[in-house]
Amino acid sequence: xxxxxxxxxxxxxxxxxxxxxxxxxxxxxxxxxxxxxxxxxxxxxxxxxxxxxxxxxxxxxxxxxxxxxxxxxxxxxxxxxxxxxxxxxxxxxxxxxxxxxxxxxxxxxxxxxxxxxxxxxxxxxxxxxxxxxxxxxxxxxxxxxxxxxxxxxxxxxxxxxxxxxxxxxxxxxxxxxxxxxxxxxxxxxxxxxxxxx
Ligand SMILES: [Zn+2]
Numbered sequence: 140x141x142x143x144x145x146x147x148x149x150x151x152x153x154x155x156x157x158x159x160x161x162x163x164x165x166x167x168x169x170x171x172x173x174x175x176x177x178x179x180x181x182x183x184x185x186x187x188x189x190x191x192x193x194x195x196x197x198x199x200x201x202x203x204x205x206x207x208x209x210x211x212x213x214x215x216x217x218x219x220x221x222x223x224x225x226x227x228x229x230x231x232x233x234x235x236x237x238x239x240x241x242x243x244x245x246x247x248x249x250x251x252x253x254x255x256x257x258x259x260x261x262x263x264x265x266x267x268x269x270x271x272x273x274x275x276x277x278x279x280x281x282x283x284x285x286x287x288x289x290x291x292x293x294x295x296x297x298x299x300x301x302x303x304x305x306x307x308x309x310x311x312x313x314x315x316x317x318x319x320x321x322x323x324x325x326x327x328x329x330x331x332x333x334x335x336x
Contacts, residue, residue, distance in 0.1 A: 140175070140176070140177060140178050140209060143155050143157070144174070145157075145158075145159050145160035145163050145335050146158050146159055146163075146172070147159055147160075147163035147168060147172060147173070148160060148162070148163050148168070148172075148173050148304065148307055148332070148335070149172070149173055149174035149175055149210075149304075149332060150162075150163075150175075150304075150332050150333060150334060150335030151178055151332075151334050151335060152334075152335050152336070153334070153335075153336050160335025160336070161335065161336065162306060162307070162335065163307075163335075168307050168310070168311055168314075169310075169311045169314040169315050169318060169325065170299070170307070170310055170311065170314045170325045170326060170327055171217070171324050171325065171326055172213075172217070172326055173304065173307075173310065173326055173327035173328065173329065174209070174210040174213050174214075174327075174328055174329075175209075175210070175304055175328065175329040175330065175331055175332035176202065176205040176206045176208070176209040176210060176328075176329075176330055176331070177202075177205055177209075177330060177331045177332075178331065178332065178333075178334060179303060179331040179332055179333045179334075183330075183331045186198060187239075187302055187303060187330065187331060190202075190239055190302075191235065191239050191302070192235070194236065194237075196237065196242060199239070199242040199243055199246055200246065202243055202246075202330045203243060203246035203247055203250065205330070206243070206247060206328055206330065207247070207250055207251075210328055211251075214247075214251065214298065214326075214328065215251075217296065217298065217324075217326045218296060219253060219296045219297060219298035219326060220253070220254075220294045220295060220296050220297075221253065221254055221255070221256055221294035221296075221297050221298070222244045222247060222248050222251075222253050222254070222255045222256070222297075222298050222300055223244070223255075223256055223257070223259060223260050223297055223298070223299055223300065223313075223317075224238060224240035224241040224243065224244040224255070224257055224299075224300045224301070225240045225260075225262075225299060225300065225301040225309060225310070225313055226238065226240075226241075226257070226260050226261055226262040226285070227240075227262060228262045228263075228264070228265045228266070229262075230265060231265070238257070239302050240300050240301050240302055241255075241257045241300075243300050243302070243330065244257065244300040245257075247300065247328070253298070256294075258288055259287060259288050259289060259292065260285055260286075260287060260288070260313060260316065260317070261285065261286050261287070261288055262284055262285060263283070263284065263285065263286045264283060264284040266280050266281060266284050267280055269281075269305065269308070269309060270305070274306050274308070277305075277306060277308040277309075278308050278312075281308055281309060281312040282312075284312055285312055285313050285315075285316045286316065287316055287317075287320050290320065291320055291321045292317055292320050292321040292322045293321070294322065295321075295322060295323040295324065296322075296323065296324045296325075296326070297317055297322050297324070297325050297326070298325075298326045298327065298328060299313055299314065299325060299326070299327040299328075300327070300328055300329075301327065301328075301329045301330075302329060302330050302331065303329060303330065303331050303332070304327070304329040304331070304332040304333070305333055310325075310327045313325075314327075
């Protein structure tokens with residue numbers, strides 16, 4: 140994914156003049172910054188679909204390497220003290236057998252020497268797939284979707300890990316809970332991200 144990228148969410152931009160994608164220009168996100176490794180196109184849609192729904196867990200290693208290659212420098216400059224994968228609701232996790240974001244977070248944590256917590260953030264509401272919803276519906280869909288397992292977050296700089304970034308509403312919803320409970324800065328990394336235009 141070549142430059143230029145949105146300075147907030149890391150979406151690839153078609154014009155070099157813009158600093159932010161239209162989405163980040165319009166609304167304020169709760170996270171500080173984020174990046175993704177690969178542009179979300181038809182190839183990535185298939186790849187991530189197989190990874191998540193056809194149990195192709197070995198794709199995780201490739202995604203981790205791509206993330207390190209594309210975003211390793213950014214992550215080192217953010218210097219997070221904890222990685223947290225975006226959780227699945229437990230019924231969905233049971234059905235799928237694994238959380239794809241957790242697999243990526245564990246791989247990254249090992250490579251970067253940063254601890255991973257997959258049980259501090261909980262998904263307490265079974266939400267509809269975000270891709271079927273518009274921006275407003277995404278937000279209400281995610282309202283109160285996340286909770287903390289413990290009252291306080293003892294880590295200050297948290298890097299959230301997810302598979303696909305679209306409008307940022309999932310990352311913002313998770314960041315909101317963390318910031319309400321003691322986190323100071325939240326960043327994100329996603330495997331794949333849409334184009335910002
Ligand atoms: Zn953006």
